[in-house]
Amino acid sequence: xxxxxxxxxxxxxxxxxxxxxxxxxxxxxxxxxxxxxxxxxxxxxxxxxxxxxxxxxxxxxxxxxxxxxxxxxxxxxxxxxxxxxxxxxxxxxxxxxxxxxxxxxxxxxxxxxxxxxxxxxxxxxxxxxxxxxxxxxxxxxxxxxxxxxxxxxxxxxxxxxxxxxxxxxxxxxxxxxxxxxxxxxxxxxxxxxxxxxxxxxxxxxxxxxxxxxxxxxxxxxxxxxxxxxxxxxxxxxxxxxxxxxxxxxxxxxxxxxxxxxxxxxxxxxxxxxxxxxxxxxxxxxxxxxxxxxxxxxxxxxxxxxxxxxxxxxxxx
Amino acid sequence: xxxxxxxxxxxxxxxxxxxxxxxxxxxxxxxxxxxxxxxxxxxxxxxxxxxxxxxxxxxxxxxxxxxxxxxxxxxxxxxxxxxxxxxxxxxxxxxxxxxxxxxxxxxxxxxxxxxxxxxxxxxxxxxxxxxxxxxxxxxxxxxxxxxxxxxxxxxxxxxxxxxxxxxxxxxxxxxxxxxxxxxxxxxxxxxxxxxxxxxxxxxxxxxxxxxxxxxxxxxxxxxxxxxxxxxxxxxxxxxxxxxxxxxxxxxxxxxxxxxxxxxxxxxxxxxxxxxxxxxxxxxxxxxxxxxxxxxxxxxxxxxxxxxxxxxxxxxx
Numbered sequence: 001x002x003x004x005x006x007x008x009x010x011x012x013x014x015x016x017x018x019x020x021x022x023x024x025x026x027x028x029x030x031x032x033x034x035x036x037x038x039x040x041x042x043x044x045x046x047x048x049x050x051x052x053x054x055x056x057x058x059x060x061x062x063x064x065x066x067x068x069x070x071x072x073x074x075x076x077x078x079x080x081x082x083x084x085x086x087x088x089x090x091x092x093x094x095x096x097x098x099x100x101x102x103x104x105x106x107x108x109x110x111x112x113x114x115x116x117x118x119x120x121x122x123x124x125x126x127x128x129x130x131x132x133x134x135x136x137x138x139x140x141x142x143x144x145x146x147x148x149x150x151x152x153x154x155x156x157x158x159x160x161x162x163x164x165x166x167x168x169x170x171x172x173x174x175x176x177x178x179x180x181x182x183x184x185x186x187x188x189x190x191x192x193x194x195x196x197x198x199x200x201x202x203x204x205x206x207x208x209x210x211x212x213x214x215x216x217x218x219x220x221x222x223x224x225x226x227x228x229x230x231x232x233x234x235x236x237x238x239x240x241x242x243x244x245x246x247x248x249x250x251x252x253x254x255x256x257x258x259x260x261x262x263x264x265x266x267x268x269x270x271x272x273x274x275x276x277x278x279x280x281x282x283x284x285x286x287x288x289x290x291x292x293x294x295x296x297x298x299x300x301x302x303x304x305x306x307x308x309x310x311x312x313x314x315x316x
Numbered sequence: 317x318x319x320x321x322x323x324x325x326x327x328x329x330x331x332x333x334x335x336x337x338x339x340x341x342x343x344x345x346x347x348x349x350x351x352x353x354x355x356x357x358x359x360x361x362x363x364x365x366x367x368x369x370x371x372x373x374x375x376x377x378x379x380x381x382x383x384x385x386x387x388x389x390x391x392x393x394x395x396x397x398x399x400x401x402x403x404x405x406x407x408x409x410x411x412x413x414x415x416x417x418x419x420x421x422x423x424x425x426x427x428x429x430x431x432x433x434x435x436x437x438x439x440x441x442x443x444x445x446x447x448x449x450x451x452x453x454x455x456x457x458x459x460x461x462x463x464x465x466x467x468x469x470x471x472x473x474x475x476x477x478x479x480x481x482x483x484x485x486x487x488x489x490x491x492x493x494x495x496x497x498x499x500x501x502x503x504x505x506x507x508x509x510x511x512x513x514x515x516x517x518x519x520x521x522x523x524x525x526x527x528x529x530x531x532x533x534x535x536x537x538x539x540x541x542x543x544x545x546x547x548x549x550x551x552x553x554x555x556x557x558x559x560x561x562x563x564x565x566x567x568x569x570x571x572x573x574x575x576x577x578x579x580x581x582x583x584x585x586x587x588x589x590x591x592x593x594x595x596x597x598x599x600x601x602x603x604x605x606x607x608x609x610x611x612x613x614x615x616x617x618x619x620x621x622x623x624x625x626x627x628x629x630x631x632x
Contacts, residue, residue: 075608084608132472146571148464155573156448159608166567169486169497170559179601186486243486251482255462255571257471285495292391292400292475 008070009307012088017050019058020312024124030054048103062106067315069109071116071307076158078111109315115152118145120310121262125302130259134252138267142184183248189220189266192241196223199237206233224270246281254287264300275299324386325623328404333366335374336628340440346370364419378422383631385425387432387623392474394427425631431468434461436626437578441618446575450568454583458500499564505536505582508557512539515553522549562597570603580616591615
């Protein structure tokens with residue numbers, strides 16, 4: 001009989017769950033709204049109900065599954081089953097294993113959501129099944145996930161892998177975390193929006209200003225769109241942003257030297273030309289580039305399913 | 317019968333070897349000069365002779381040993397036994413396993429020297445036997461070694477763990493590696509000497525200038541010595557240098573979240589007050605410091621023996 005796994009991707013807005021086959025394909029999936037105002041027990045009850053429902057849609061009970069994995073935003077102590085802290089879910093030292101046991105005897109695994117996504121992309125997505133990878137998610141923030149020897153690397157008590165908060169510029173831009181000069185403050189989509197706004201102010205003749213006026217809101221795409229239409233100011237914004245992205249990735253490569261670097265998140269949808277620009281810089285600046293083999297940089301391919309697939313993969 | 321291991325620490329100037337017990341104590345040690353002008357085979361022959369000699373001093377043959385480990389400066393592919401590149405030894409894709417087999421049938425293990433030292437300090441030195449650590453060596457350069465789950469973490473083909481070359485200041489100081497803004501360009505002993513020279517030029521009234529005149533040469537110690545005597549300029553130099561050191565360590569902590577951070581190398585001999593200054597900043601700036609437990613920062617304790625002990629520990 002074929003083996004099936006359940007992957008749950010818990011987010012601040014919604015909880016997504018899917019039954020996943022051994023080849024990393026989603027057989028069936030479903031979701032529910034994240035309700036945390038009723039307390040932790042009620043919330044885990046919702047998650048449990050969703051799991052039962054999605055398994056049933058495939059004709060399975062929870063006990064029929066070969067594994068249930070959950071990706072949770074925040075600091076996750078996967079060994080002890082405790083979420084040390086999650087701003088999105090208002091969890092503080094929450095024992096998820098114990099809460100889950102109130103609803104089911106089937107054991108679960110939990111992990112940080114970004115780490116689970118990294119595992120999914122590495123095994124079944126852009127990584128193509130390598131054993132060592134770095135996933136960089138360029139979204140509102142900069143998330144990182146490290147797969148070392150086919151396993152999620154999370155540091156003591158799941159408190160590591162915070163690659164968005166490496167310092168790339170001492171005394172530099174203020175970061176949401178309170179520090180200065182974090183990579184996230186330069187390479188996130190939010191940072192690119194700021195960089196775009198500054199450039200428009202300084203160069204009102206830029207095509208970016210027109211696009212902004214048309215669309216009515218600033219976004220990370222404006223600079224890329226104007227760049228592709230030949231706007232010089234946009235070109236400078238994009239090239240500088242690419243340098244920011246490549247700087248952090250080069251640091252990751254110098255430390256981890258993985259088989260591959262995978263870029264995901266909203267900005268990665270810019271496509272192959274953007275990924276190649278980043279790769280070129282990483283290859284040029286990585287340590288010992290002349291003697292050592294610098295890993296390729298590729299785009300993520302699983303999109304929003306990476307969390308479900310990776311959470312399931314954690315139990316494979 | 318008690319188990320003994322052989323640790324070999326290969327350096328650009330000398331080769332040191334020691335018989336090490338299971339508790340990480342050196343029973344007997346010896347050394348020879350590094351001669352590379354006779355070619356690789358002759359050099360490995362020298363290393364072999366040293367091994368035979370030091371084992372014999374303990375009444376042992378090589379085949380009596382429970383393991384032989386060698387730490388080598390450069391990029392070491394420990395799995396395949398190949399030194400991809402070593403500037404110090406003029407090795408390029410040198411197959412050390414094969415060269416060794418010309419002299420002995422006993423198998424050996426090889427690793428990067430800094431990584432071996434990290435393993436030694438973690439198991440038997442400042443680390444006190446934890447399973448996860450970061451060793452930072454503040455010497456002419458900045459070296460890093462990572463112990464993850466009791467094993468050396470070296471990245472693909474041994475090309476990772478180059479923590480000295482993480483970027484801490486984009487477009488910053490020029491580094492010996494050719495890049496700009498590397499941590500090493502701010503936190504090495506050589507960098508501190510440069511920072512001291514600049515401060516003396518700018519503030520000729522500083523006590524550092526007198527100490528420099530007395531000793532006749534610049535060194536990393538001048539700033540510390542003047543600082544301890546109350547010199548204000550020296551205080552600024554030291555405090556800024558401590559910030560540089562802490563910045564890179566904070567990045568390592570955010571990524572690895574180890575059990576402990578160990579500082580070794582010449583600058584670490586400054587002592588406990590220096591280590592504590594660094595630790596205070598790391599605790600203040602590490603990600604999620606309020607919720608997460610920031611690892612302690614400690615000094616290395618094995619000194620020059622770390623390489624021998626760690627190389628032996630690699631085989632335990």
